[in-house]
Amino acid sequence: MRRAMVAMLWFACGCAAAQTPGGTVFEDGNGNGVRDAGEPGVAGVAVSNGREVVRTDGQGRYALPMPAGETVFVIQPAGWTVPAGADGLPAFWFQQPLATASGLRHGGLPAGAPRSRVDFPLRRAATSDSxxxxxxxxxxxxxxxxxxxxxxxxxxxxxxxxxxxxxxxxxxxxxxxxxxxxxxxxxxxxxxxxxxxxxxxxxxxxxxxxxxxxxxxxxxxxxxxxxxxxxxxxxxxxxxxxxxxxxxxxxxxxxxxxxxxxxxxxxxxxxxxxxxxxxxxxxxxxxxxxxxxxxxxxxxxxxxxxxxxxxxxxxxxxxxxxxxxxxxxxxxxxxxxxxxxxxxxxxxxxxxxxxxxxxxxxxxxxxxxxxxxxxxxxxxxxxxxxxxxxxARLHGDDPAFTSAMALHAPKVLREGAYPAWGVYANVFMGRDDTRVEYRVEGGEWMPMRRVSQPDPRLLVENMRDDLADTLRGYDRSPEAKPSAHLWRGALPTDLGAGEHFVEVRAFDPWQGEQRASTSWRLMQALP
Missing domain, CATH: 3.60.21.10 (Metallo-dependent phosphatases)
Incomplete structure (x- = not known):
């Protein structure tokens, strides 16, 4: 902050202003990127070289060291906007060239003569309470x-x-x-x-x-x-x-x-x-x-x-x-x-x-x-x-894969078997305190238990890759690793033969209640 105060004093007293690197932040009324007659400076705007931060004076002027190889930039203030550059990205910065070429494989910074003055245009932004x-x-x-x-x-x-x-x-x-x-x-x-x-x-x-x-x-x-x-x-x-x-x-x-x-x-x-x-x-x-x-x-x-x-x-x-x-x-x-x-x-x-x-x-x-x-x-x-x-993509109209979660359940279980198999819910935005529940056939909601294990959906894909005789894609899917947002609920096996429906809901702190559903079948079998 001490150097920032010195920079402001240079302008205030007019001492060696012409020799001090800096420039002006101005209101670009016509949006041409150049300061035209009648376009005022903008006071109190922060400008930085990545170490020091200075503020423009009442006429929008600033002074700031800008040696070779440094990037100088304006910090867009609220209520204003910086223009887009030729590449379509915000043009809020200027890169000082190096004294000599870097020799880096991908080009690095260009070489050339540094500039002692860099001006930054701003335009007023529409205000909104949204x-x-x-x-x-x-x-x-x-x-x-x-x-x-x-x-x-x-x-x-x-x-x-x-x-x-x-x-x-x-x-x-x-x-x-x-x-x-x-x-x-x-x-x-x-x-x-x-x-x-x-x-x-x-x-x-x-x-x-x-x-x-x-x-x-x-x-x-x-x-x-x-x-x-x-x-x-x-x-x-x-x-x-x-x-x-x-x-x-x-x-x-x-x-x-x-x-x-x-x-x-x-x-x-x-x-x-x-x-x-x-x-x-x-x-x-x-x-x-x-x-x-x-x-x-x-x-x-x-x-x-x-x-x-x-x-x-x-x-x-x-x-x-x-x-x-x-x-x-x-x-x-x-x-x-x-x-x-x-x-x-x-x-x-x-x-x-x-x-x-x-x-x-x-x-x-x-x-x-x-x-x-x-x-x-x-x-x-x-x-x-x-x-x-x-x-990026959902699986068509599959109710087991929504924007909030993906479910996995076995396709078929033996009627009357010990209920050792479950439905899994990968709640993509799930946190340790996320409330996740499931219900079977429209019954009472029951809590699901958060588990630290791989998502079985991805484990299935890993197994398909393992068993394939040829490559199924350019690169295989990654090996499944324990997920931080996976929940499990046990599936009952005493409901009678046929198809059964399970629904899962998760309570997201920002998006509210989210649901997904899937089904599994119970089949009779003899020893």
């Missing part, structure tokens, strides 16, 4: 143009005409082949939604010698790796949390750099606490049992900065499964309420694997039984929010 609708993608992760076509047809095209006001991709935009960036950008931008991108471990320049250079190509294509955006209902802070460790095992770990903490320490104290604060990142802050995937000191340092915020939501990706996690003292969180982290399922599911459907798109079910798809976040004023998962 909630903010956000699309949330995680891990599209195409490894080829074939996969980009899956992404286009499976995820993007069904969303054409969406009313979403913002979109987020939480990393692994591609699968190491950074030459695919322009193609996937074009597909995402075709939705016409302002879209922000987080870097993932598969978005790095893997030939970079250190973490400082590992996102050069990403920054050339998408802008800063750590930044913020303000809306009337929420403040979004997007963070690179992948530390590149070339030559080490593992080759990366979750964490943050000192310059990122400098940005957060400068910016977060200015964020209104009556809005929801949304943090988007790739690697989850939580760790699975027995795995050390995130630097504890970095997580605790971040949590200390967040402690004064009453309403915080963390969105993460990376795992290619789906889970809700509530941080408490065990993970270093000491806020008044547990900190909610939603680990979003992957757009590519299990890396675009599995048997293709009639449209030639792989099944892509994830290892925990969650179908591939995308999430939505709806934010209301006062810090309230609602989340939902949207499977």
């Amino acid at each position: 909630g903010l609708d956000v699309l949330v993608f995680a891990d599209p992760q195409p490894k080829s143009r074939t996969d980009i076509d899956y992404y286009r047809r499976d995820i993007v095209e069904p969303l054409r005409g969406t009313n979403a006001a913002l979109g987020l991709t939480l990393g692994d935009i591609v699968d190491d082949d950074l030459s695919l960036y322009p193609a996937i950008k074009a597909v995402t931008a075709s939705l016409g939604v302002p879209w922000l991108h987080v870097a993932g471990n598969h978005d790095m320049d893997l030939d970079a010698e250190d973490d400082a250079d590992a996102l050069q190509t990403f920054r050339h294509q998408f802008g800063p790796d750590t930044f913020a955006r303000e809306e009337a209902q929420a403040t979004f802070v997007l963070l690179d949390d992948v530390i590149h460790q070339p030559g080490m095992k593992p080759a990366y770990v979750g964490g943050f750099r000192d310059d990122q903490f400098a940005f957060l320490e400068a910016y977060l104290p200015t964020v209104p606490k009556e809005r929801l604060l949304v943090l988007g990142m790739h690697i989850p802050l939580f760790e699975q049992a027995g795995r050390d995937t995130f630097r504890d000191a970095d997580r605790e340092r971040l949590f200390a900065l967040l402690r004064g915020f009453p309403d915080v939501l963390v969105l993460s990706a990376h795992n290619h499964t789906q889970q809700h996690w509530f941080h408490d003292a065990a993970t270093g969180w000491h806020g008044a309420q547990p900190l909610h982290e939603y680990n979003v399922g992957a757009a590519c599911g299990a890396f675009w694997s599995g048997v293709k459907d009639a449209d030639g798109i792989p099944d892509a079910t994830m290892a925990d039984g969650t179908p591939n798809g995308y999430a939505t976040l709806k934010v209301s004023r006062g810090g309230r929010y609602a989340l939902a998962w949207h499977p």
Whole structure:
């Protein structure tokens, strides 16, 4: 903050303003991206180089160091919007070139002469008291143009005409082949939604010698790796949390750099606490049992900065499964309420694997039984929010597979057998406290028991792959692993021979009661 105050004083006293790198944030009344006569500056807008944060003065001017290789960006304030660039993505940033070419395989940052002045246009946004609708993608992760076509047809095209006001991709935009960036950008931008991108471990320049250079190509294509955006209902802070460790095992770990903490320490104290604060990142802050995937000191340092915020939501990706996690003292969180982290399922599911459907798109079910798809976040004023998962494809009109859950039950059981077999409900947005019930033949609702085991639907697919004499798809479905959102209820065998009906309901905290149903048969048999 001390350097920010010095920058403002430079303008106030007019001392060496011509030699100080900076520019103006202005109201672009005609939308041409150039400051024309009569277009005023916008005061009080935050501008950053990823470490320091300064505010524009009464004429919209700012001063900020912008050395070679740095990304300077404006933080869109609530009530305003930044224009779209030539690639269709929000043009809120400028990348200073390097003094010499990086020599990285995928291009890295361009070389050239740095600019000492960068102006940012803003346009006034329409005000609305309705909630903010956000699309949330995680891990599209195409490894080829074939996969980009899956992404286009499976995820993007069904969303054409969406009313979403913002979109987020939480990393692994591609699968190491950074030459695919322009193609996937074009597909995402075709939705016409302002879209922000987080870097993932598969978005790095893997030939970079250190973490400082590992996102050069990403920054050339998408802008800063750590930044913020303000809306009337929420403040979004997007963070690179992948530390590149070339030559080490593992080759990366979750964490943050000192310059990122400098940005957060400068910016977060200015964020209104009556809005929801949304943090988007790739690697989850939580760790699975027995795995050390995130630097504890970095997580605790971040949590200390967040402690004064009453309403915080963390969105993460990376795992290619789906889970809700509530941080408490065990993970270093000491806020008044547990900190909610939603680990979003992957757009590519299990890396675009599995048997293709009639449209030639792989099944892509994830290892925990969650179908591939995308999430939505709806934010209301006062810090309230609602989340939902949207499977990319449903199985026709099958009542056992809905947008909220998928059921599995045996097709046939012996009448009078010991009732050792059950119906399973994979509730995609299920949490530890989710209430899930079932009833048989319209009878009384009974509680289902949450179990930590693989989804039998995926186990069946694994067995089909095992028993097949030839490949059933380009890549097999993943090996089923214990799901964090699976429930079981025992099926009775004393109902008489014939078909019987079972119904399941789950109570979602945001979407309300959700139902699915299936059936099984009882048959008579002799020893």
